[in-house]
Amino acid sequence: MKTLSIDIETFSSINLQKSGVYRYAESKDFEILLFGYSVDGGEVQVADLARGEKVPKEIINALIDDSVIKWAFNSQFERVCLSRWLRLPTGTYLSPKSWHCTLVWSATLGLPLSLVGVGAVLGLEKQKLSEGKNLIKYFCIPCSPTKSNGGRTRNLPQHDLEKWELFKEYNKRDVETELAIQDKLSKFPVPDAEWQNYQLDQIINDRGIALDMDFVRQAISCDEKFKTENLEKAKELTGLENPNSPSQLKEWLFEKGVETDSLSKEVVSELLEEAEGEIHEALSIRQKLAKSSVKKYTAMENVVCSDNRARGLIQFYGANRTGRYAGRLIQVQNLPQNHLPDLKEARTLVKTGNLIALDLLYDSIPNVLSELIRTSFIPKKGSRFIVADFSAIEARVIAWLANEEWRIHVFAGGGDIYCASASQMFNVPVEKNGINGHLRQKGKIAELALGYGGSTGALKAMGAVQMGLSEEELQPLVNAWRESNPNITKLWWGVDKAVKRAIKGRTTTSTHGIQFTYQSGILFIKLPSGRQLSYVKPRIGENRFGGESVTYEGVGGTKKWERIESYGPKFVENIVQAISRDILAESMLKLETQGYEIVMHVHDEVIIEIQDEKSSVEEVCKIMSQTPSWIEGLLLNADGFESKFYKKE
Numbered sequence: 001m002k003t004l005s006i007d008i009e010t011f012s013s014i015n016l017q018k019s020g021v022y023r024y025a026e027s028k029d030f031e032i033l034l035f036g037y038s039v040d041g042g043e044v045q046v047a048d049l050a051r052g053e054k055v056p057k058e059i060i061n062a063l064i065d066d067s068v069i070k071w072a073f074n075s076q077f078e079r080v081c082l083s084r085w086l087r088l089p090t091g092t093y094l095s096p097k098s099w100h101c102t103l104v105w106s107a108t109l110g111l112p113l114s115l116v117g118v119g120a121v122l123g124l125e126k127q128k129l130s131e132g133k134n135l136i137k138y139f140c141i142p143c144s145p146t147k148s149n150g151g152r153t154r155n156l157p158q159h160d161l162e163k164w165e166l167f168k169e170y171n172k173r174d175v176e177t178e179l180a181i182q183d184k185l186s187k188f189p190v191p192d193a194e195w196q197n198y199q200l201d202q203i204i205n206d207r208g209i210a211l212d213m214d215f216v217r218q219a220i221s222c223d224e225k226f227k228t229e230n231l232e233k234a235k236e237l238t239g240l241e242n243p244n245s246p247s248q249l250k251e252w253l254f255e256k257g258v259e260t261d262s263l264s265k266e267v268v269s270e271l272l273e274e275a276e277g278e279i280h281e282a283l284s285i286r287q288k289l290a291k292s293s294v295k296k297y298t299a300m301e302n303v304v305c306s307d308n309r310a311r312g313l314i315q316f317y318g319a320n321r322t323g324r325y326a327g328r329l330i331q332v333q334n335l336p337q338n339h340l341p342d343l344k345e346a347r348t349l350v351k352t353g354n355l356i357a358l359d360l361l362y363d364s365i366p367n368v369l370s371e372l373i374r375t376s377f378i379p380k381k382g383s384r385f386i387v388a389d390f391s392a393i394e395a396r397v398i399a400w401l402a403n404e405e406w407r408i409h410v411f412a413g414g415g416d417i418y419c420a421s422a423s424q425m426f427n428v429p430v431e432k433n434g435i436n437g438h439l440r441q442k443g444k445i446a447e448l449a450l451g452y453g454g455s456t457g458a459l460k461a462m463g464a465v466q467m468g469l470s471e472e473e474l475q476p477l478v479n480a481w482r483e484s485n486p487n488i489t490k491l492w493w494g495v496d497k498a499v500k501r502a503i504k505g506r507t508t509t510s511t512h513g514i515q516f517t518y519q520s521g522i523l524f525i526k527l528p529s530g531r532q533l534s535y536v537k538p539r540i541g542e543n544r545f546g547g548e549s550v551t552y553e554g555v556g557g558t559k560k561w562e563r564i565e566s567y568g569p570k571f572v573e574n575i576v577q578a579i580s581r582d583i584l585a586e587s588m589l590k591l592e593t594q595g596y597e598i599v600m601h602v603h604d605e606v607i608i609e610i611q612d613e614k615s616s617v618e619e620v621c622k623i624m625s626q627t628p629s630w631i632e633g634l635l636l637n638a639d640g641f642e643s644k645f646y647k648k649e
Contacts, residue, residue: 001039004062005071005182006078007174009034009167011154013142018302020329021077022208022311025084032085033139035059036171041182044175046168050157060086066098073115073178075101076202076312091307096202102178104198105190107320109522110534110554112561115177121536121553121561124180126173135167187520194531197585200592201316201325208309209599209607212378212645215351216300219369219376223294225355226365234285237278244289253279265290291366296373299330310377313600321533321554322578325601332602337648338371347375347645377600377646379609386596387649388620388640389605392417393580398451400634401512401576402491411635418444425480441467446481452576453492453569454478495575496568499523499550503538514575523552525575528630529582533574541565580604583636587624596620600646607646617642 012027024030035047035055039062047055062068063082072078083093106118116128138155145151149159157164234243238252246263253260256279260267268287275283303310310330318326327333340346346368349357355365362368379385395417399407410420416432422443423430430436430443445467449458456474464474482489494511501509502516503523509516515526523535535552543549549565556562588598588606596615600607608620617640624638641649 001058001062001068003040003069003071004059005038005041005175005178006075006082007036007072007171007178008032008078008081009036009136009140009171010081011140015302018299018329020303020312021080022205022305023303025081026090026306030081030084032081034168034171036175038175038179041179044172044179046172048157048168063094066095068098070099071102071178071182072099073102073118073174073181075099075103076205079202080206080312090305091206091208091309093206096199096206099199099202100190100195101198101316102181104194104317105185106181107317108190108194108323108532108534109185109188110320110536110552112555113318113320115174117561118181119177122181122184124177124184126176126180128177129170129173131166132170132174135163135170138163139167188522191530193529196589198316200585200589201314203592204588204598204601205312205314207597207599208305208311209313209609210309210378210380211300211304211376212351213300213304213308215347216297216304216376218351218353219297219372220294220301221353222350222355222358222365223297223369227289230285230289234282234289237282237285243282243285249282249286252282288364288366291364291370293366294369296330296335297369297376300376303329321535322574322581323531323533324577324581327602332600335374335602336370338374340368340371343372343375343647347372374647375645377607378644379599383609383611385643385646386608386610386615386617386620386640387605387643387646388608388617388624388638389603390580390584390624391637391639393583393604393636394576395447395451396635396637397576397579397583398488398491398572400631401514401572401579402485402487404485404487407485408635411637414637416440418447421447421481421484424484425477442469442477445469446477450478450481451488452573453567492569492572494568495571499525499538499568499571500540500548503540503550525571527575527578527582529579529586529628530630531578531582533578535566543567579631583628583631586628587626590623590626591620594623596623 010030010032012024012030014024014027016024031050033050035049036044037059038044047053049055063070063086070079079094079096079099086094088094103113107113111118111121119128138160142153143149143155145153231244234240238249240248240252242248249263250260258271258275258279260271263286265287268283268290272280272283272287300310305311313328313330313332315326315328317323318328346362350369350372358365358368395407396411399411406424407417407420410417419430419432419440422439425443425446426439428436428439430439432440445459445462445464449462449464455478459469459474459477465471469477491512495514498509498511498516501507502518506518513528517524517526518538521537523538525533527533536554538550538552541549541551543565549567551563551565553561554564556564584601584604588601591598591606591608596608596610598606599609621638621640625636627634627636
């Protein structure tokens with residue numbers, strides 16, 4: 001046996017979408033119902049475990065045999081569930097070294113992240129059965145007790161044998177669909193290096209990260225008390241049954257002479273500027289309650305496993321246009337920043353439930369709770385965190401790609417790119433907190449908004465007007481940035497031309513060391529690492545300005561499969577972010593090889609759990625600053641710190 005393709009159907013009373021597979025499989029009532037499999041691409045077999053059938057011994061042996069490659073669509077689910085089924089100890093899982101994932105393979109080719117979506121796009125003869133959702137709802141999750149079902153809370157096979165037989169067919173079809181996908185994609189295999197990155201991703205997800213659950217529960221409790229107290233204040237003030245109701249509050253305001261169609265955060269802030277007395281107090285309470293949110297803390301409660309570790313927080317190839325990692329469940333990629341100078345003290349007050357002190361010391365309890373979310377992540381007992389991230393990695397990569405020499409010199413000299421950019425744009429020296437220091441902010445806004453072809457709209461979206469720039473300043477700022485970065489501007493349009501030539505001629509082109517190939521209805525962009533970005537069914541069309549544009553098929557802003565328009569600067573953004581991702585992936589492999597256990601990573605930052613006192617931040621940053629052999633000449637730098645809880649320094 002060389003390969004084993006698997007699909008399982010399971011039952012658990014834990015909500016999979018909210019809690020993730022690790023917590024889901026820990027449930028006492030977790031059970032594998034059906035085990036569909038195919039050996040070496042042969043006929044699919046289904047073991048009906050729910051009705052007493054057994055999985056053959058040779059198949060069980062193959063699960064723990066690293067010489068047999070196991071395939072599944074979203075194989076993390078099968079691997080974790082089968083680990084529990086095999087009764088491995090909590091926190092221990094089947095090694096991911098011999099597991100490959102059809103979802104990952106599909107994602108590398110720009111395809112949807114769902115089995116039904118991939119089957120539809122590829123036009124497979126055998127696709128996932130559409131009845132599946134109803135069958136899963138019937139057999140795989142608890143049901144509500146009713147008179148008609150005898151008060152039961154779960155549907156078993158004997159409750160509807162006809163549906164059960166259809167469910168077995170559905171399980172079999174899923175394996176057949178996965179095999180068809182493997183066959184269809186066989187011309188474009190995933191490189192071994194990428195499977196190595198995937199396996200490390202699974203090791204990190206299996207390892208998980210500890211949560212301070214005493215702190216998490218107290219944070220939720222503080223928020224509940226805060227909401228209750230303020231709602232009572234609002235009721236007493238307004239006399240309303242539910243002062244949190246927009247319609248009721250608007251009516252109360254109207255009676256007080258204040259007319260408004262909306263109570264959005266922006267509108268309430270505007271109304272507060274002129275409001276007085278009880279109106280001001282009522283709107284202030286409304287504003288406080290609007291800021292009150294403990295969704296991240298609640299997500300932690302849902303996700304945490306029995307050993308107080310959260311697992312499955314990172315999805316490999318979650319952004320399939322660049323291959324970047326995506327956050328799941330707690331969504332660690334969009335955690336609020338922390339700016340409190342006394343973070344440790346504020347955390348202690350929350351952990352001890354001291355709401356009175358919090359109210360006295362801070363203007364906004366919701367803001368405090370928000371800024372403390374990161375501190376919920378802690379190292380295990382006797383350990384500490386080393387947190388390290390790359391410094392301005394995208395700015396460094398685009399400078400290297402475009403050979404924008406003045407930028408490269410700034411990085412080589414350890415300079416501040418925002419000051420240097422402002423200095424280049426306005427032809428005056430700019431120093432942070434020094435000479436012409438007020439221009440640094442303009443340099444920063446320009447850097448963040450304009451690097452990928454952005455114009456005045458991008459500056460506005462970045463908050464340029466709110467930060468004090470006038471409308472009249474925006475276009476000159478765009479012009480100044482582009483004039484200061486002629487090589488980056490050339491990179492945008494060089495990539496634009498190369499992409500169009502490749503699609504029109506169905507051939508291979510190149511520019512700035514990047515290769516563009518049209519093959520089998522896909523545009524491939526080959527990165528310096530050797531990895532390829534994929535754009536399905538590219539075409540040359542006409543944009544809204546009457547010029548040429550490139551479109552391709554993918555999952556767009558609507559979260560549906562659709563035709564997406566792109567152009568040179570946007571492709572450059574994909575390329576730069578993809579290269580940055582490859583640098584991070586290689587750095588994580590180096591760190592793991594040298595004994596550093598990564599428990600989480602967020603954007604360009606790694607969080608390492610460490611016990612060894614000899615290990616240092618300096619050593620970690622030194623490893624991360626090593627330039628990969630495939631991108632010679634790029635100057636990397638990493639900064640870091642040690643902490644007893646996760647934070648943004």
